[in-house]
Amino acid sequence: MDFSQILPALPGLWQGMALTLQLLILAVLGGVALGTLIALGRLSHHRLLASAAKLYVNYFRSIPLLLVISWFYLVVPLVLQWLTGNPSPVGPFTSCLVAFVMFEAAYFAEIVRAGIQSIPKGQAGAAYAIGMSYGQVMRLVILPQAFRKMTPLLLQQSIILFQDTSLVYAVGLMDFLNTARSKGDIIGQPDQFLLLAGAVYFVSSFAASALVKRLQQRLAI
Amino acid sequence: MSAMIRINNVSKWYGEFQVLTECTTQVAKGEVVVVCGPSGSGKSTLIKCVNALEAFQKGEIIVDGTSVGDAKTDLPKLRSRVGMVFQHFELFPHLSITDNLAIAQVKVLGRSQDEATEKGLKLLNRVGLKAHAHKYPGQLSGGQQQRVAIARALSMDPIAMLFDEPTSALDPEMINEVLDVMTELAQEGMTMMCVTHEMGFARRVANRVIFMDRGQIIEDCGKEEFFGSPRSERAVQFLSKILQH
Ligand SMILES: Nc1ncnc2c1ncn2[C@@H]1O[C@H](COP(=O)(O)OP(=O)(O)O)[C@@H](O)[C@H]1O
Ligand SMILES: [Mg+2]
Numbered sequence: 001m002d003f004s005q006i007l008p009a010l011p012g013l014w015q016g017m018a019l020t021l022q023l024l025i026l027a028v029l030g031g032v033a034l035g036t037l038i039a040l041g042r043l044s045h046h047r048l049l050a051s052a053a054k055l056y057v058n059y060f061r062s063i064p065l066l067l068v069i070s071w072f073y074l075v076v077p078l079v080l081q082w083l084t085g086n087p088s089p090v091g092p093f094t095s096c097l098v099a100f101v102m103f104e105a106a107y108f109a110e111i112v113r114a115g116i117q118s119i120p121k122g123q124a125g126a127a128y129a130i131g132m133s134y135g136q137v138m139r140l141v142i143l144p145q146a147f148r149k150m151t152p153l154l155l156q157q158s159i160i161l162f163q164d165t166s167l168v169y170a171v172g173l174m175d176f177l178n179t180a181r182s183k184g185d186i187i188g189q190p191d192q193f194l195l196l197a198g199a200v201y202f203v204s205s206f207a208a209s210a211l212v213k214r215l216q217q218r219l220a221i
Numbered sequence: 222m223s224a225m226i227r228i229n230n231v232s233k234w235y236g237e238f239q240v241l242t243e244c245t246t247q248v249a250k251g252e253v254v255v256v257c258g259p260s261g262s263g264k265s266t267l268i269k270c271v272n273a274l275e276a277f278q279k280g281e282i283i284v285d286g287t288s289v290g291d292a293k294t295d296l297p298k299l300r301s302r303v304g305m306v307f308q309h310f311e312l313f314p315h316l317s318i319t320d321n322l323a324i325a326q327v328k329v330l331g332r333s334q335d336e337a338t339e340k341g342l343k344l345l346n347r348v349g350l351k352a353h354a355h356k357y358p359g360q361l362s363g364g365q366q367q368r369v370a371i372a373r374a375l376s377m378d379p380i381a382m383l384f385d386e387p388t389s390a391l392d393p394e395m396i397n398e399v400l401d402v403m404t405e406l407a408q409e410g411m412t413m414m415c416v417t418h419e420m421g422f423a424r425r426v427a428n429r430v431i432f433m434d435r436g437q438i439i440e441d442c443g444k445e446e447f448f449g450s451p452r453s454e455r456a457v458q459f460l461s462k463i464l465q466h
Contacts, residue, residue, distance in 0.1 A: 122311045123313070125307065125311065126370075128300060129272060129300055130301065130305075130329065130374070131297045132325065136329070141313055145314065
């Protein structure tokens with residue numbers, strides 16, 4: 001690798017990585033929050049709600065992420081305009097974030113659902129018996145235990161999402177990969193930068209996975 | 222005597238399967254009633270209907286004047302006034318013993334954290350476990366966990382207590398420490414409905430014994446009568462089986 005070419009590009013690459021991480025963190029937080037609501041919907045005794053939640057999960061798990069990203073890029077500004085009444089230009093970052101949150105929520109929902117179901121039924125029974133409402137039972141007793149168990153799976157899904165954020169090139173967002181590619185194109189040496197980007201994705205994902213495995217072992221004890 | 226718990230003609234189905242058939246009984250204030258019967262006879266289901274952990278389709282249950290089956294009844298409020306102790310303790314494993322005792326006092330009754338902690342410690346002292354306040358449920362033995370579970374139920378100042386086989390998941394050497402706490406409660410005048418096969422406890426503490434089989438209340442009488450001359454053959458068989466152990 002020719003570091004004399006790469007060194008000057010580092011600040012730009014870091015900016016790209018900052019965008020990638022920002023998108024990742026916000027998408028995970030939003031996706032887990034929405035996914036939790038959907039999981040509660042799926043487990044609800046209210047049949048309509050349960051079916052709607054199931055439909056949501058199955059729908060988003062049956063279409064490609066790239067399609068969702070491209071589609072939301074076109075749709076989100078229109079929806080916002082319709083909601084607020086005036087044209088509201090949203091950048092590709094916001095539309096991508098909405099796309100990721102909604103798409104990932106379908107996957108997080110299944111993890112959260114399995115987590116909730118792994119808590120023995122008697123726990124909810126005891127929480128209701130002592131006078132808690134449904135919201136309190138979930139918030140104070142079931143979800144804290146479920147999230148503890150699910151943390152490794154949620155992190156694993158987040159690592160997949162970390163890689164999938166690179167799909168934002170489709171709407172021209174300058175994330176880490178897209179930045180690396182364009183830097184390489186400018187100086188006519190795309191291979192150098194793509195190799196570097198590959199190494200960065202590999203090392204960070206691999207290290208994160210290893211950490212998750214260790215966490216999983218510790219939680220299993 | 223005024224009935225604290227009144228169960229009138231209660232029937233319940235799981236789909237096609239009738240789990241309770243026209244059950245009728247009552248528990249007076251301060252009375253201790255033991256419910257026994259073979260496994261699967263509907264004992265757990267019946268006492269879970271009392272605090273609406275299970276719904277029933279026919280009949281009515283009145284707890285301290287409040288109809289449990291009434292759609293307008295505030296069920297969380299009703300449940301907060303009726304303590305329940307489970308076979309598998311069901312302490313909250315992610316909370317310390319102190320927090321297990323305080324959480325519902327704070328979140329359901331609106332007591333302050335300090336007040337709730339203090340009350341929890343007092344009850345913990347009463348069941349002989351004050352030294353374990355900072356621990357987590359997983360660090361305690363089964364008998365200790367069950368005593369904490371009783372203390373947790375008492376922290377809500379219940380008007381009655383329901384027990385669902387509180388000692389059947391315990392190693393034999395731990396059964397008595399739990400029965401002792403229950404006996405003390407009974408002597409203090411707590412209204413209690415206990416599903417248990419501890420016939421020694423029933424003989425010592427119960428006022429009445431209910432025998433259930435296949436979803437029906439077969440016997441419902443004073444303990445002298447139940448142990449002296451049970452009328453139904455099934456109760457006789459059940460007693461002879463259980464007393465052999
Ligand atoms: N959720 C349920 N769905 C269907 N059947 C159930 C359910 N819960 C309990 N039953 C059945 O109801 C009967 C009574 O159960 P239960 O009240 O737990 O009996 P007991 O406590 O006397 O052992 C049993 O035959 C059991 O299989
Ligand atoms: Mg039972």
